[in-house]
Amino acid sequence: MGQDGTKELEFYLNSDTLLLDLLNEKTSTANRVIGRLPHPKLKQVLLDARIKDIKGNAAILRKRLKNYIKNRQNPDLQAKKKADAFKYLPPRYCVVIDFEATCDKQQTINVPGKRTRWKDDFPHEIIEFPAAIVDLKPQADHQNPEVVDIFHRYVKPEQYPLLSEYCKNLTNITQEQVDNSEPFAEVLEEFTEFLVRNGLNPDNGRVVPVRRKMNSYVDENANEVSDDQVLDLSAEVSNRLKITPCKEEEAKSEYLQAEKWVCVTDGPFDFAKFLRLQCEASNLHFPKWARRWINLKRLFASAYDFPLSASNNRTKGFVKQFLSITEMLEEIGLTFEGRQHSGIDDTKNIARILMQIRRDGATPVANEQVDLTANGFYSPIVVKNNARPNYDKKFKKV
Numbered sequence: 001m002g003q004d005g006t007k008e009l010e011f012y013l014n015s016d017t018l019l020l021d022l023l024n025e026k027t028s029t030a031n032r033v034i035g036r037l038p039h040p041k042l043k044q045v046l047l048d049a050r051i052k053d054i055k056g057n058a059a060i061l062r063k064r065l066k067n068y069i070k071n072r073q074n075p076d077l078q079a080k081k082k083a084d085a086f087k088y089l090p091p092r093y094c095v096v097i098d099f100e101a102t103c104d105k106q107q108t109i110n111v112p113g114k115r116t117r118w119k120d121d122f123p124h125e126i127i128e129f130p131a132a133i134v135d136l137k138p139q140a141d142h143q144n145p146e147v148v149d150i151f152h153r154y155v156k157p158e159q160y161p162l163l164s165e166y167c168k169n170l171t172n173i174t175q176e177q178v179d180n181s182e183p184f185a186e187v188l189e190e191f192t193e194f195l196v197r198n199g200l201n202p203d204n205g206r207v208v209p210v211r212r213k214m215n216s217y218v219d220e221n222a223n224e225v226s227d228d229q230v231l232d233l234s235a236e237v238s239n240r241l242k243i244t245p246c247k248e249e250e251a252k253s254e255y256l257q258a259e260k261w262v263c264v265t266d267g268p269f270d271f272a273k274f275l276r277l278q279c280e281a282s283n284l285h286f287p288k289w290a291r292r293w294i295n296l297k298r299l300f301a302s303a304y305d306f307p308l309s310a311s312n313n314r315t316k317g318f319v320k321q322f323l324s325i326t327e328m329l330e331e332i333g334l335t336f337e338g339r340q341h342s343g344i345d346d347t348k349n350i351a352r353i354l355m356q357i358r359r360d361g362a363t364p365v366a367n368e369q370v371d372l373t374a375n376g377f378y379s380p381i382v383v384k385n386n387a388r389p390n391y392d393k394k395f396k397k398v
Contacts, residue, residue, distance in 0.1 A: 009033070009036050012033050012037075013037075013041060018041075018044075018045055018048070019045050019048045019049055022034070022045070022069055023069060023072055023073065027069070027070060027073060030066075030069050030073075031066055031069075034062050034065050034066055034069070035062060037062070038058070039057070039058045039061065042054075042058060042061040042062060042065060043061065045065060046061060046064065046065055046068075049065075049068055051064065051068060086205075086206075086260065088365065089260050090136075090260070090363045090364065090365050091136065091205075091259075091260045091261050091262040091364065091365070091366075092135070092136060092137075092138070092207065092259040092260060092261065093133055093134065093135055093136065093148075093198075093200060093207065093259070093260075093261035093262075094133075094134045094136060094261065094262060094263070094264045094294065094354060094364065095131050095132070095133050095134075095195070095200070095261060095262070095263045095264065095289075096131065096132045096133075096134060096263075096264045096265075096347050096350045096351045096354065097129075097130070097131045097263055097264070097265055097270060097347065098130060098265065098266055098270060098343050098346040098347045098350060099126045099128065099129060099130075099270050099274045099275065099343060100126070100127055100128035100171045100173065100341065100342075100343040101124040101125060101126050101127060101274045101278075102122070102123075102124055102125045102127055102157050102160060102163060102164070102167055103122055103124060103164070103166065103167045103170065104122055104164040104166050104167065105164075105166045106122075123159055123160060123277070123281070124273070124274055124277050124278075125155075125157040125158070125159055125160065125184070125277075125278060125281060126155050126157075126184055126274055126275070126278045127154060127155050127156075127157055127163070127167075127171070127173055127178050128152075128153075128154055128155065128171065128173060128342075128343035128344070129151070129152070129153045129154075129155055129184075129187050129188075129191060129343070130150070130151065130152045130153075130343040130344040130346075130347040131150070131151040131152075131191065131194070131347065132147050132149075132150050132151075132347050132348060132350075132351045133147065133148050133149045133150075133198055133200070134146070134147055134148070134264075134351050134354055134355060135147075135148050136358050136364070137358075139363070142358055142359065142361065143359050145354075145355040145358045145359065146355070147348075147351055147355075148198070149194075149198055150344075150347075150348075151190075151191055151194045152343075152344050153181065153182070153187045153190060153191075154173065154177045154178055154180075154181040155178065155181055155182070155183070155184050155187050156178050156179065156180075156181045156182060156183050156184075157178060158183055158184075158281070158282075159281055161178070161179070162175065163175050163178065170341050171341050171342065171343070172339060172341070172342055183282070184278055184282050184284075185282050185284060188284065188287070192287075195289070196208065197237065198237055199237055200261045202287065202288065202289050203288050203289075204288070205260055205261055205262060205288075205289065205292075206259070206260060206261075207259040207260070207261060262292065262293060262294055262364075262365075262366050263289060263290060263293040263294070264293065264294045264296055264299075264350065264351075264354055264364070265293055265294070265295060265296065265350075266295075266296050266297065266325055266346065266350050267295060267296075267297055267322075268295055268368050268376065268378040269376075271290045271293055271370065271378075272368075272370055272376060272377045272378035273376075273377065275287075275290055276370070276377060286370070290370070291369060291370050292366040292368070292369045292370075292381065293366060293368055293369075294364050294365070294366055294367055294368075295367055295368045296328070296350055296353060296354065297322035297323060297328075298322070298367045298368065298380070299354075299357060299362070299364055299367060300322075300323065300328050300331075300353065300357065301321055301322060301323075302367075303357050303360065303362040304331070304360075306321070306323070306331075325340075325346060325349050325350060325353070326340065328353050329349065329352070329353060332353065332356050334352060334353075334356070336349055337349060337352075366381055367380060367381050368380055368381060369381050
C-alpha cells in the first residue's frame with residue numbers, strides 16, 4: 001500500500017461517520033476503502049447500517065457491505081430489484097375470468113395448395129362478464145384453496161346489439177338478457193369496485209390493505225384509502241386479509257409482506273383478443289390487471305408434465321399439448337358441472353381445475369402477457385428458474 005493509500009485508510013478508520021462517508025463517495029472509492037477495512041471495522045459499519053447478519057470472514061463482510069453501499073447509492077436499482085421480486089412472486093389470490101362474446105358461425109378460407117383455415121374477422125363484443133376469486137392459501141395450507149367471491153354480469157353490445165341465432169344457441173344467452181344489461185364501460189367499473197371490495201388493487205396486482213392504522217390503510221406501495229373505501233371491506237374480507245391494528249409510531253416503519261393477485265383464463269384470447277377488441281370499441285384504456293395472466297392450459301401442461309402417452313385425449317393419433325376445459329377435468333378425474341359455453345359455468349369449472357392443481361402442490365405464476373407486436377397479440381412469459389413452481393411433475397389419475 002502506498003503512502004497516499006495509507007493516509008486515506010487512516011482517515012476513514014478514524015472517522016466517526018464512516019458509513020456516511022462511504023455513502024457520499026464514488027462507488028469505486030467506497031469499494032477501494034472497503035477492500036482495506038479490517039474485520040472488526042467491517043462489523044462495526046454493518047451494524048451502523050442496521051445489518052444484523054455480521055457473521056463470516058472479512059471477504060464475506062466486504063461483499064455484504066459493498067452490496068449495501070451500491071443499493072443505497074443507486075435507489076433506482078433497488079427499486080428495480082423490488083419490482084422484479086414482486087413480478088415473480090407467486091400470487092395468493094387468482095381471479096378466474098371467462099368472457100362470452102358475440103359471434104356467428106365461422107367461415108372457411110380455401111386457398112389452392114394450402115390447408116383450409118377459419119376466417120375470423122367478426123367484430124366480437126363481450127356479452128357475459130363472470131369472475132371468481134380463488135384463495136390459493138399459503139404453501140403450508142395449499143390443500144385447502146377455496147372460491148371466496150363471485151362476480152357475474154351480462155353486457156349490452158353496442159356496435160351490433162342483435163345476437164345471432166348461432167350465438168344464442170352456443171352461449172344460451174338471450175336477447176332480453178343483454179338488452180336489459182349495462183354497456184361494457186359500466187360493467188367494467190362494477191368489476192373494478194368488486195376487486196377493491198375484496199382488497200385487490202386493480203392497478204398494481206397487490207392486495208390492498210397491509211396494515212390498518214386508525215381509519216385508514218397504510219401500505220408502503222400505496223396511498224391511504226379513504227374512510228368510505230374502508231367501510232366497503234366487509235368483516236369477512238378483513239379477516240381473510242388478516243388486517244392487524246397498527247400504532248401511530250409503527251405506521252411508517254413496519255409493514256406486512258404485500259401479497260399478490262393475478263387473473264386466470266382458459267387460453268390467451270379472453271384478454272389478448274376479446275378484452276382488447278372491446279376496449280378499442282368502447283374507447284377505454286386496456287386494464288392494467290389484464291396485461292399479465294395465467295393461461296390454465298399452459299399451467300396444466302406444466303404442472304402434470306403433459307402431454308402424456310397414457311392420455312385418452314388425442315387428436316388425429318397425436319397427444320394434444322393443450323386441452324379443453326372438459327378434457328382437463330377428465331384427466332384429473334372430474335366432470336364438467338353446468339352448461340358448456342356458459343361464461344359463469346366455465347369460470348367455476350376453471351376454478352375447480354385451478355384448485356386441484358394447487359392441491360397437487362403447484363404454485364401458479366403468470367405465464368402469458370399482452371404483446372401488441374406478436375402474432376395473436378400475446379406472448380408467453382419466460383419464468384426465472386428461481387420462480388418456477390416447486391413441485392414434482394407427476395400425473396395423478398383419480
